[in-house]
Amino acid sequence: MDSVTVSTAAKPTLRVAAFCGSLRKDSWHRGLIRAAEELCEESIPGLRIDHVDISGLPMANPDLETDGGEGFPPAVEALRDRVRAADCFLFASPEYNYSVTASLKNALDWASRGNNCWADRAAAIVCAGGDFGGARASLHLRQVGIFLDLHFINKPELHIRAFAEPPKFDGEGNLIDAVTRERLKKVLLSLQAFALRLQHNNKDD
Numbered sequence: 165m166d167s168v169t170v171s172t173a174a175k176p177t178l179r180v181a182a183f184c185g186s187l188r189k190d191s192w193h194r195g196l197i198r199a200a201e202e203l204c205e206e207s208i209p210g211l212r213i214d215h216v217d218i219s220g221l222p223m224a225n226p227d228l229e230t231d232g233g234e235g236f237p238p239a240v241e242a243l244r245d246r247v248r249a250a251d252c253f254l255f256a257s258p259e260y261n262y263s264v265t266a267s268l269k270n271a272l273d274w275a276s277r278g279n280n281c282w283a284d285r286a287a288a289i290v291c292a293g294g295d296f297g298g299a300r301a302s303l304h305l306r307q308v309g310i311f312l313d314l315h316f317i318n319k320p321e322l323h324i325r326a327f328a329e330p331p332k333f334d335g336e337g338n339l340i341d342a343v344t345r346e347r348l349k350k351v352l353l354s355l356q357a358f359a360l361r362l363q364h365n366n367k368d369d
Contacts, residue, residue: 178359180204180352181250182215185257185268185301188337192292192326193256195337196348200254200290203349211356213254216246218271226277233278240274247275252359253287253314254352259301269308276312283313284366286359288351290322292332297323315362317354322347 182200186193201213220239222228228237236244247253257264275281289305291298302323306316324344326332332341339345 176360177210177212178251178356179249180211180213180252180254180355181246182213182254182256183218183268183271184215185255185265187219187265187267190335190337191258192324192333192337192339193258193290195333195339196256196290196292197254199339199345199348200352203345203352207349208352208356211352214246214250216243216271218243218267221267221270221274224270224273224277229277236274236277243271244275244281247281250285251363252285252355253282254355255287255289255305257289257291257298257301257305259291259293259296259298262300263304264301264308268305272308272312280312282309284362285314286317286355286362287314288317288355290324290348290351292324292326294327295325297325299323315358317351317358320347320350320354322351 182197184191184193184197197213197215201215204211204213221243222237222239226233229235255268257268287309289302291302309316324332330341332339332344334340339348
């Protein structure tokens with residue numbers, strides 16, 4: 165028992181940069197990030213959520229870049245700093261027309277310009293939606309991640325059928341379903357384990 169306690173306490177604190185693909189104030193996906201923050205504080209030592217607001221980014225446009233493509237508008241520089249500082253990523257992505265939202269794709273594009281800030285780190289996707297729970301957006305995000313050199317966890321997945329009973333969210337977008345909350349916790353634990361494994365392997369290289 166003592167050895168387990170020591171092992172858990174010895175885990176380094178990983179910073180999870182979390183991105184909400186919806187700009188709605190009461191979005192389910194904002195609620196998922198809030199729930200992830202709560203779970204990390206309550207029961208996942210060594211994991212901390214850094215919610216990165218992407219609502220103020222200009223649309224990706226090379227004309228806004230300076231210094232031969234190495235300089236960016238202040239909001240973009242701030243985004244890139246947060247991405248570089250992260251140990252891993254959590255994407256909470258709704259499905260718009262079988263794909264990710266324009267706001268999330270814009271953030272992915274900006275942080276990939278020049279020196280790709282996303283590369284070689286673990287990531288997880290959580291989605292909520294209709295009958296497919298946002299799964300098609302998740303698949304498209306994985307395709308984008310191939311070029312960005314992101315390493316997504318494969319299990320467990322969290323695609324929430326948000327209109328199914330019992331209710332998963334309240335009117336303010338807060339996650340209220342205990343079973344879904346436990347599924348989210350498993351995603352975070354898997355992300356933590358994968359991120360630590362990648363870091364260990366990179367050190368060995």
